[in-house]
Amino acid sequence: MRSDANIAGPMTDPVPGPRTDPTGHDVSRETPPPMDDTPIGRAAQLAVEALGRAGEGLPRPEDTRVMVVANQKGGVGKTTTTVNLAASLALHGGRVLVIDLDPQGNASTALGIDHHAEVPSIYDVLVESKPLSEVVQPVPDVEGLFCAPATIDLAGAEIELVSLVARESRLQRAIQAYEQPLDYILIDCPPSLGLLTVNALVAGAEVLIPIQCEYYALEGLGQLLRNVDLVRGHLNPALHVSTILLTMYDGRTRLASQVAEEVRNHFGDEVLRTSIPRSVRISEAPSYGQTVLTYDPGSSGALSYLEAAREIALRGVGIHYDAQHAHLGAQNDQQNMAEGIQ
Structure with missing residues (x-):
């Protein structure tokens, strides 16, 4: 399990060696910088607190949890949810593998993984029967997080898989043969809803459906x-x-509240208490090859994904993350941040 120092250290002090204060005296690397009451200062404190909470760790599942993030409706936050939940779970101390089954390779891009045509990828695993261990790469900046990237070759995999033996279970077999210990995939x-998605559904035990808080939120879900x-x-x-996650939630609009209520009424306990807000930071992070957890750890989007990951992890070991738990957690977080700012 990673310590708070391992997580927060590089973010708070990227320069090795002692620092020098304005008077010319050396300052220990462990000495926290003075916190001024400015928006930048508060944001920095939020970042430290967010990463500190992540470092507390969570109960790890007895067996690897394989979660399929699916929704055939585009633009609902599938890839964003996949990479940010994976990073959150890894920052909480888990060992997490992201398998990018989308030919566009957006998850690979967001995790900073090279995925040009010559890179060994999940295509080689599905079509060429290459071992999964030969295509998995560690994700830079996030310890315990790994990625099996997608390349453009995957665009033709739907057709190539049709003629192969056991075409629906090739990913399942590759995962079963993967020997490295993992907490989450x-x-x-x-x-x-083609053969790539079917391979994912055969390989996984849990389906996580991101639902956008917009007018057509539930349209097309019936087919999935x-x-x-x-x-x-x-x-x-x-x-x-197992899990429904509300994404792009804008609390200022009546529509978002109505959609959230409708989804909760329809799916009940499968819906996470935590919802993901509409956030510019979440949208910006992939263009820098990062998740929002490393791009802006103190943002509302990063904090929401950390809480969603906490809720998923607790549910996995049978601890019900109820509204009271969430409320107490939020109060503690606010108290910690207030003490840090003072």
Whole structure:
């Protein structure tokens, strides 16, 4: 498990060796910088607190949890949710693998993983039967996080898989043969219900569905749920929808509240208490090859993904993350931040 120093250290003091204050005296690297009451100062403190909370660690699952992030509706935050939840779980002390099954390779880009045509990728695993261990790369900046990247070759995999033996279970077999210990595997699916998504559904036990808080939020979900039922009935009896995550939530609008209420009424306990706000920082992070956790750790988006990851981890070991728990956690976080700013 990683210590708070390992996590927060590089963010708070990237320059090795002693610092010098304005009077010319050496200052220990462990000495925290004075916190001025400015927006930048408060944001820096939020970042330290966020990473400090992540370093506390969470209960680890007994067996690897394989979660399929799917929704054939585009633009709902599948890739964003995959990479930021993965980074959050890793910062909480877990060992996490992201499998990028989208030919666009956006998850690979967001994690800072090179995925040009010559890079060994998940395509080689599915079509060429290459071992998964030969394509997995460690993610820079986040200890314990790994990625099996997607390349443009994956665009033709749907057609090439049709003629292969056991075409629906090739990813499942690759994961079962992977010998490195993992706590979580998150699979980022393309916005379609073809053979790539079917491979993910056969390989996973849990389905995580991001739902955008917009007018057409539930449109098209029926077909995804029917496919989940079909795969469960014929190929993977363990498959179930375990998690619904509300994304792009804007509390200022009445529509977002109505959509959230409708989703909670429809899906019940599967919906996480934590919702992900609409955030410029979340949108900007991938262009820098980063998750929002490393791009702006103190932002509302980063804090929300950390809380969502905490909720998912607690649910996985049978601890119900109820509203009271969430409220107390938020109060403690606010108190910690207030003490840090003072």
